[in-house]
Structure formats: C-alpha cells, structure tokens
Amino acid sequence: MKLLVIEDEQGLCDNIANYFNEDGNICESCGNLSSAIDKLSNYDYDCVLLDIGLPDGEGFVVLDFLKAEMKNESVLVISAKNSLDDKLKGLNFGADDYLTKPFHLAELKARVFAVYRRKAFNTNNKLIFNEILIDLPGRTVEVNENPVILTRKEYDMLLYFIANKGKVISKNALAEHLWGDEMDMHDNFDFIYTHIKNLRKKLLDATENDYLKSVYGLGYKFGGK
C-alpha cells in the first residue's frame, strides 16, 4: 500500500511514517499544501492522510484537487477540531473517514485499512490472515473452512488486531476503538480482559495458534512468530 501523509507536525509525521512503513507499505510525507498538490499530481497513492490545519491553508483544498483531477485516492482526514462541521465538510468534500487528534497509531492504521479495503471491495471482499479467512460484507470468520462464531466486539477486535498485526497495542487504544472515547472509562480496562480472553480462546481452539499475547500490564500483541 502506498500512502501519503500530509501533516505539518514533523514529529507526528515521522511516527506515522515509521508505524506504517514496517510491513512493506510505502509511506511518504509532506508538510504543506503546495508540496502535497505537487506530489499528488505526479504520483498515485492508495491512501492519503490529510491534516486539515496546514501552514499554507486548509486541507480541504487537497480534497478539491483530487476531485477535480478525478483521482482515486482514499482520503482520511485528521483534524484537531472535533467539530461536527469540519467532519461533515470533510466527508462531503469526498473524504472517506475522519479522525480527531489525538489518536492512537493503531486506530489510524485500522481506519486506513478499513478505508483501503472499502476501496478495493469490488475485487476482494475477503480478508485473509494465515489460516483465518474473514468475509467482510457478511462479517463472518472461517478457519480452515470451519466457521468461528464471534460476538460483535470480538469480530471488531479481530479486525483491529489484524490491521495492526505484529504491533503492541495499548489497552487504552483498544478500549477507545471498541467503546469510543466518549465513554470515559477512566483507565479501568478490566472489562476488556474478558473479551480478549474469549477471542484468544476461540482462535486457539480453531487454529491451534496462540495469536494473542499480553504485553506486561500494557496491552496486547497479535500475530504468530
């Protein structure tokens, strides 16, 4: 997957690029509108991560440009403004998703994957990870052609883990993804444990692989070695 990160905060930009680069993705970055337009007119990307507040203007310009040039990039808007207006504006201008700062890299990656998958839906609506096969429109999971029955939360969790395979995901990020940050659990993540335990057991029974590993008290890591 080829990505373009348009973000003026260098520290953030680098981290996003690093996080995405690791599994064979190509991630480029630029810090302002003009260089973004420049890059977009010369190259094709699968997905664009777009910050709305840029030093030389609002990121909406990029959306306009992509529309005018009939380009097919998926766009995920990142904004410091948690305002409904910006969100609606972004989505109306042709963005595929919207993420508010601050966000976890795991969340960003899951969103980017979701957006990317949606774009590639016509050709491929199955997600395959080792022996696990996920039918995305049907929201069903099969292992070696045997169905695995997962609850909604477990299914969401599995997709999230697969998008971030090989990465340590903090409990905060996982809780935010599954329950939203509005729920305000205040660092009591004990209840996540039950869901993790169930998912791990189901996967273990079906695949005989222990994909889920706990990383100290901090979080979880998905992916066999």
Add this chain to the structure above:
Amino acid sequence: MKLSAHYNRVSMIITIVVLLCGAVIYYFAVNYIAREQLDRDLSEEIEEVIDYVNVNGKLPHQVDFDEDQTTFIKTKRKNLQTRFFDTVYNNPKEKNTEPGRATTGLISLKGEYYIVIITISKESTEYLIQIIVTITLTLMTGLLLILFLTNRYILSGLWRPFYTTLNELKDFSLSDNRTLQLKPNKVDEFRELNEAVNAMSSRVKNDYRHLKDFTDNASHEMLTPLSVITSKLDTLIQDETLKPEQFDQINDIYSATGKLSRLNHSLLLLVKIENNLLDDAELLSLDGLISQKIRQFNELLLAKDILVSEDLSEKEITASKYLIDILLNNIFSNAIRHNKQHGQIIVTLTANKLLFQNTGADKPLREETLFERFQKGQRSEGTGLGLTIVKNICSLYHWKIVYTFENSFHNFQIFFK
C-alpha cells in the same frame, strides 16, 4: 426608594417650610401695615376732635361717628403722651364685643383738661387679614398639589429613558448574541449614559469573545502536541527491549495523556455548548436512546455486577443527538464509576422528568459545588467537567437538573420544561 420619591420628599419639605415662613412673615407684615393704617386713622380722629374743640369751644357730643366711639374723661393731668393700644370694641348695633384699637389724647378746654379716648373696631382689618391668610393657604395647598403631581408624572416621564436603559441592562447576557436596544435620546445625560453603556457592553462582549476564542484556540493547539505524545508512546511500546518497570511508566504516561485529551475535549465541548454552536436539534426518542446506552455500557455494568432496572415511558425530545449522547454518557459513567460492587442503578423516565438513581458512597455529595467546574470526588479519576457539561446541556434546553440523596441512593433528576 426611587430617586423621584427622594426628590419629591425633599422638594415638598422645602416648599412647605418656605411657604410657612413666608406665610408667617406675610401675616405679620400685613398685620403691621393694617395697624399703622388704623393708627393713622385714629391720629386723624384726634386732630379732628382737637380742631372741633378749638373751633367750637366745647366738647363734641359723645356720639359715635363713623362707628368710632369717643369718650372724654376729665383729668387733672397736664400732659399725656399720645399712645395707641389694642382694646375691646363694643359694637352697639350688634351687641357684641369685637377686637378694637384705641388711642388716647389730651385736650384742654377752658383751662380744663380732658383725656379723649377714641376706639375703633378692628374687625374689618381682621377680616381682611383672614381673607389674605385663606387665599395664601389655598394658594399654598394648590402649589403643593401641583408640585406633587408635576414631580410624580413629569419626572417619571423624564426618567423613562433611564428605566428603558436599566431594563436593557438587566436583560444583558454575555452569552447571547443580542445587542442592547437603546433608544436615541434628546436628553444629554441619558444619551451619554446610553453611549457609555453601549461602549461598555461591546467592550465586555469583546473581551468575553476573546476569552472564549482563547480557550478554543488553546485547546486546539494542545491537541497536536498530545497527538505527538500518543504516537510516540505507541511507537515506544513496539520496542521489545523495554523492561517491565518501563512499561509501568509508559502506562502512567498513557493514562495522563488520555486524561489530558479528555479534559481538552471537555473544555472544547463546554465552549461549544456555551456558544450554542451545536444547533443540530432533531426529534429524538429519549427512551430508545437510554435503552441503547444501557446496552452500550453492558460490559462496564457486568464488570461491577451492577443491577440496572429501567422504567421508561415513551418520551420524545427535540435536541442535538450528539449532546444527548454526551449527557447520557456522563450520567451513566458517573453512576457506574462511583457505584459499588454489586450496586444498583434505577432509571425512570416519565413525560416530564428523567430520574437516575444509583448506589455508591453512603453519604450525600456536596450539592452546592456538584455541578461546578473541576469539582470532583477525592478518589475520582474524572476530569471534573462531566457534571458541568451535563448541567450546561440541561440549561441549553431549559431543563432543570436537581441532585438529592435518599435512602442511600444518589438521585439525579432532570425536569423537562
């Protein structure tokens, strides 16, 4: 007491005092003039008697002419100072006594001396004085009445622009966008007052807007560094050489960062509610939203083994879905977070109120500061803005929120208008 009443009282007192003094002085002056006149008349009478005696060589008959009573008394005295004095006048016609004025003089006739006393009635003079006093008093009363009415009606008319301005000021609110409706005025003082009020209100509004913008901008500006911290942490935990103690530290940083970003979002939300920027009101089924919210919180409820009972009647409200979601979130999170293991939550919705009851600490919360910003329980991990947001959302829709503590249940009641 109103200014006009103050003014009325002072002006009345001054008017009455001045008029009374005036009346007294007037009375004495008139009295003095009238007496002088009488005395002059009496002197003339004496002259006439003396002339008569000199011409005719005899005393005049003791007849009353011009209603004057003349008396002659033989005396041995050789000299007598002419003097005037008040006396009693016997009116023979009406057979009564009246106040009178008399004078005495000495006349000599053929070597004999006589004291002549002439008395005249003062009644007509007194009558005149009475009339003058009556007229004066009537005028005085009339004047007082006119002054009173003038003060009352004309003054209040004059002050009307002042009260208009005052009422506008009373309705003045920083948060609404209405400007003051001050009428142009011809009176300099009121025009100046209106100008000053206008200038002040626009300055205050300006300052307030700057302050809000500042909160807004500051919170926004903080979000990017927060993203950097979060992303750095997310990257840092990928390092497999980290020691368990370091993970503990990182966990604490995660917590603090999470709290900071929640705080930031809450502040931004408060600014938005106060500015009434979320005007996406729609018709919502509150009972449906509450049931949905209970399902959403299911895991948290199970984790603490909290029993939820709901008694929801159908209720539709017109409000922003986003805000109602936050309101329910905050109330539910509080009810769960401050609950005890195996606790209880009761949600009751009727046509005019929504009641949340939850078990928890066995003593009432401090009601007066409960909804204030950054007031939170000692062990609370919250931002201290949750209930402030709830309250602000309620006041946005003109609902009333009340907290009570009964039978070890903490009750939050929202009364719809």
